[in-house]
Amino acid sequence: MANLNIRNKQERTYQAIVVGSGASGGWAAKEFGDLGVKTLLLERGRNVEHIKDYPTTNMLPFEFKHRGKLPQKVLDENPIVSKCYAFGEDSEHFFAKDADQPYIQEKPFDWIRGYQVGGKSLLWARQVQRWSDYDFEGPARDGFAVDWPIRYKDIASWYSHVEKFAGVSGNLDGLDVLPDGEFLPGYDLNIVEKHFAQKLKETYGGDRHMISSRCAHIHEPSPEFAAQGRASCQNRNLCQRGCPFGGYFSSNSSTIPWALKSGNVTLRPDSVVHSVIYDEEKGKATGVRVIDAHTKEVEEFYADVIFINAAAINSNAILMNSTSARFPNGMGNDSGVLGKYFAFHNYRAGVSASHDGFKEYTTSGGRPTSGYIPRFRNVKKQETDFLRGYAGGFSAYRGGGYVADARVGMDLKNSMLNKTPADGPWRVGSHMMGETIPKESNFIALDSEKLDPYGLPTLKFNVEYDDNDEKMIIDYQEQISEMFSKAGFTDISVRDDHRVPGLDIHEMGGVRMGKDPKTSMLNGNHQLHDVPNVYVTDGASMTSTSTQNPTLTYMAFAARAAHHAVNESKKG
Amino acid sequence: MNRRIALRHLALISGGLALIPSCDFSSDDILAAYENLKVTASQKQLLGAISDTIIPAGELKGALELEVPDFILVMVNDCMSTDNQTLFSTGLAAFPDFAKKTAGKKYDQLSTKEKENLIQTGIDLQPSENPEGEKDKAVTYFLNTTKRLTMQGYMASEYIQTEVIPYSLIPGPYNGSALISEIQPTRIDG
Numbered sequence: 001m002a003n004l005n006i007r008n009k010q011e012r013t014y015q016a017i018v019v020g021s022g023a024s025g026g027w028a029a030k031e032f033g034d035l036g037v038k039t040l041l042l043e044r045g046r047n048v049e050h051i052k053d054y055p056t057t058n059m060l061p062f063e064f065k066h067r068g069k070l071p072q073k074v075l076d077e078n079p080i081v082s083k084c085y086a087f088g089e090d091s092e093h094f095f096a097k098d099a100d101q102p103y104i105q106e107k108p109f110d111w112i113r114g115y116q117v118g119g120k121s122l123l124w125a126r127q128v129q130r131w132s133d134y135d136f137e138g139p140a141r142d143g144f145a146v147d148w149p150i151r152y153k154d155i156a157s158w159y160s161h162v163e164k165f166a167g168v169s170g171n172l173d174g175l176d177v178l179p180d181g182e183f184l185p186g187y188d189l190n191i192v193e194k195h196f197a198q199k200l201k202e203t204y205g206g207d208r209h210m211i212s213s214r215c216a217h218i219h220e221p222s223p224e225f226a227a228q229g230r231a232s233c234q235n236r237n238l239c240q241r242g243c244p245f246g247g248y249f250s251s252n253s254s255t256i257p258w259a260l261k262s263g264n265v266t267l268r269p270d271s272v273v274h275s276v277i278y279d280e281e282k283g284k285a286t287g288v289r290v291i292d293a294h295t296k297e298v299e300e301f302y303a304d305v306i307f308i309n310a311a312a313i314n315s316n317a318i319l320m321n322s323t324s325a326r327f328p329n330g331m332g333n334d335s336g337v338l339g340k341y342f343a344f345h346n347y348r349a350g351v352s353a354s355h356d357g358f359k360e361y362t363t364s365g366g367r368p369t370s371g372y373i374p375r376f377r378n379v380k381k382q383e384t385d386f387l388r389g390y391a392g393g394f395s396a397y398r399g400g401g402y403v404a405d406a407r408v409g410m411d412l413k414n415s416m417l418n419k420t421p422a423d424g425p426w427r428v429g430s431h432m433m434g435e436t437i438p439k440e441s442n443f444i445a446l447d448s449e450k451l452d453p454y455g456l457p458t459l460k461f462n463v464e465y466d467d468n469d470e471k472m473i474i475d476y477q478e479q480i481s482e483m484f485s486k487a488g489f490t491d492i493s494v495r496d497d498h499r500v501p502g503l504d505i506h507e508m509g510g511v512r513m514g515k516d517p518k519t520s521m522l523n524g525n526h527q528l529h530d531v532p533n534v535y536v537t538d539g540a541s542m543t544s545t546s547t548q549n550p551t552l553t554y555m556a557f558a559a560r561a562a563h564h565a566v567n568e569s570k571k572g
Numbered sequence: 573m574n575r576r577i578a579l580r581h582l583a584l585i586s587g588g589l590a591l592i593p594s595c596d597f598s599s600d601d602i603l604a605a606y607e608n609l610k611v612t613a614s615q616k617q618l619l620g621a622i623s624d625t626i627i628p629a630g631e632l633k634g635a636l637e638l639e640v641p642d643f644i645l646v647m648v649n650d651c652m653s654t655d656n657q658t659l660f661s662t663g664l665a666a667f668p669d670f671a672k673k674t675a676g677k678k679y680d681q682l683s684t685k686e687k688e689n690l691i692q693t694g695i696d697l698q699p700s701e702n703p704e705g706e707k708d709k710a711v712t713y714f715l716n717t718t719k720r721l722t723m724q725g726y727m728a729s730e731y732i733q734t735e736v737i738p739y740s741l742i743p744g745p746y747n748g749s750a751l752i753s754e755i756q757p758t759r760i761d762g
C-alpha cells in the first residue's frame with residue numbers, strides 16, 4: 001500500500017475529525033463549527049452540493065425515459081439495492097451499487113448504502129419520533145442486552161436542540177410513550193385517519209393512539225431556516241431527488257453548509273477511512289488513515305478528538321479494522337462485544353383494508369408525512385408472550401384509478417382522462433416497525449481474506465430474526481386487524497413479506513453503549529471506554545432498538561457528544 | 573437486412589411457431605433502436621395501429637400521434653426480463669394470425685368496432701394447456717402489456733401533462749377532507 005504522507009503533518013492536523021457526513025456526522029461537524037473547533041469532515045463518497053447536485057429534482061414525469069422505472073439491466077446487476085423502495089430512475093445516483101462494495105451474507109442481509117456527502121440523509125423517510133424512558137429502560141426492565149447508561153432526561157434538551165434547527169413538524173399529542181418536542185405546526189390527518197384515531201380512543205380507553213407522524217419538514221418558514229437557505233416544504237413528495245427548497249432536513253441542505261460557513265470545518269469527500277490510529281505511548285487515538293477513493297493512496301490525518309459516524313455497519317468495520325498491539329481485536333474492544341448485539345427493526349408485516357364511509361370526500365394537495373401508531377404493547381408492564389412491541393405506520397387514501405373494465409377505445413380514453421376518486425373506496429394501510437432484541441449471536445464481522453475494491457476487509461453478516469420477532473408479527477397482524485375492525489374497516493388483509501433483515505435500513509448496535517466496560521463499547525457520553533477521545537454517535541452506538549425511526553436520536557447523540565468533547569478539552 | 577433473414581429471426585424469437593406471420597411486410601428491417609427485441613418496422617407499424625385502437629384520436633390526440641408505440645418498445649426493450657421480452661415478441665408476431673383466425677380478416681381491414689372487439693377478446697383470452705394455448709398465452713400477454721404501456725405512455729406524455737391535465741411539481745397544501753363535488757374538474761372529452 002503506497003503511503004504518500006508528503007504533505008506537511010501540520011497541514012493534516014485538526015482539532016477534531018468526523019468520519020461520515022450523513023445525519024449524525026453532519027450534526028457533529030455543525031456543532032464543532034459553531035463551537036470554533038477546527039474540524040475535518042471526511043466522506044467516503046463523492047461530493048453532493050445542495051441543489052447543484054440534484055440533477056433530477058425538477059424533472060417532470062415524461063422527462064424520465066422509463067417514467068421512473070429502472071432498466072432491467074440495472075435491477076439484474078443490483079439485486080440488493082433494487083429491493084429498496086426509494087431506488088428509482090430519479091434517485092439511482094444517490095445509492096451505492098451492489099458491486100461498489102460486495103459483502104458476505106452468512107445469513108441473508110440487505111445492506112442499503114448511500115455513499116456521498118450527506119449519505120442517506122438525502123434519502124431517508126424523515127420520520128422523527130423521540131424516545132421516552134419506556135424505551136431507554138427497556139433492557140433493564142426486561143432483562144436483555146445491557147442497561148442504557150443514559151435516560152430521557154440526558155437527551156431531552158438535545159432532542160430540542162436538534163428539532164429546532166432541523167425543523168420538525170408535529171402536534172403536541174401529550175403521550176408519555178412519545179414525548180412532545182419543539183414542533184412546527186403538524187400536518188393534518190385526513191378524514192378517515194381522524195375517524196380511526198377517534199375510534200381507537202373510544203375503544204381502547206386512551207391506551208392506543210394514532211397521531212400525525214412527526215417529520216423533519218419545515219411546515220412554517222422562519223428567519224432561522226432562511227438563514228440556512230431553507231424554505232417551507234412544498235409537499236412535492238419527491239424528497240429522494242434532493243429538495244431544491246431545503247424543505248426537509250438533510251446534511252446537504254442544513255448542517256453541512258452551516259458547518260462550512262463557520263469557517264472551521266473542512267469537507268473532504270472521496271476519503272474512505274481505513275482505520276483509526278492508536279498511539280501506544282500517549283494511550284489515545286491520534287488520527288485516521290484515509291484511502292483516496294480514486295487514487296487509492298493512503299494519507300493520515302490527525303486530531304485530538306475522533307468522531308466515528310460512518311453509519312452503523314461501517315462504524316463497526318472501522319473500529320474492527322483499527323488494530324494495534326494494545327487492541328489486537330479492534331479498537332476499544334477489550335470486552336469482545338464489538339460487532340455483536342447487532343439489531344434492526346422488523347418491518348415484515350402489514351395490514352390493509354377498505355372503508356365504505358366518507359364516500360363524498362377525498363384528499364387534495366400533498367403532505368410529506370402520514371399517521372403513526374405509537375407502541376402500545378408491553379409499555380407499562382409485560383403483557384404478552386414476547387418481549388417489547390411495535391409501532392405502526394398508518395395512512396388512508398382515496399382509491400379510484402382507471403376504470404379497470406373500460407373497453408379499449410374511446411371508453412378507455414375518456415375514463416382515463418376523467419378518473420375520479422368517486423370510482424373507488426377509501427383504502428387504509430399500516431406497516432409494522434418492530435423492536436428486535438439485540439443478541440450476541442446476531443453479529444457482523446470482517447473477513448480479512450477477502451478484500452473489497454479499496455483493499456479493505458470484507459464485511460460478513462450473521463443477523464436473523466428470532467422467535468420473539470415471529471410472535472410479534474402475529475400479534476401485530478392480530479391487533480391491527482382488530483383495531484381496523486373496530487373502526488369499521490372491511491376487506492382486512494394481513495401480509496408478511498418475509499423480507500430479510502436490513503431492508504428496514506435501521507441497522508443498529510455492535511458498538512453499544514453501556515455502564516460496564518466489560519460488556520459494552522461506549523460510555524454514557526459515547527466515548528469508547530478504553531479510548532475516550534474516540535466517540536461513536538450513530539446507529540452503531542445503540543444498546544437497544546425500540547420502535548421509533550432512529551435518526552433523530554443519532555442526531556441528538558451527535559450534538560450532545562460534540563459538546564461533551566469540547567467541554568472535556570477545556571478541562572485540559 | 574433482407575427479408576429472408578428477418579423472417580428467420582422472427583421465426584427464432586417466435587419460439588418456432590409453425591406459421592410465419594402472414595401480414596404484408598412493407599418494410600422488413602429489424603429496428604436497431606430496440607436491440608433486445610428484433611422488432612421489424614412493419615411490426616412496429618402494427619403495434620402503432622393496435623395502440624391507436626386502444627387510445628384513438630378524437631377531440632384529443634391519440635396514442636399513435638404521441639409516439640406511444642416507441643415508448644412501448646423502449647419499455648419492453650429496457651425494462652423487461654428476457655422471458656417477458658420473448659413472450660411479448662412472440663405475441664406480436666402471432667397477432668396477425670390471431671386476427672385472421674378470430675376476426676376473419678387482416679387487422680387493417682377491420683372496422684374500428686371490430687378492431688376493438690378483437691383486442692378486447694385477446695386481452696380476455698383464457699389460454700388452454702395445449703400448443704394452441706401457448707400461442708394464446710403470448711397473444712394475451714402481448715395485448716395486456718401493450719394496453720398497460722399504452723395507457724401509461726399516453727397519460728405520462730408531455731402532451732397530456734402540459735396541455736390537457738397540466739402536471740405540477742408542487743401540488744399545493746393538503747386538504748384531508750375535500751368534497752369530491754367541489755374539486756371535480758370539468759369533464760374532458762377525449
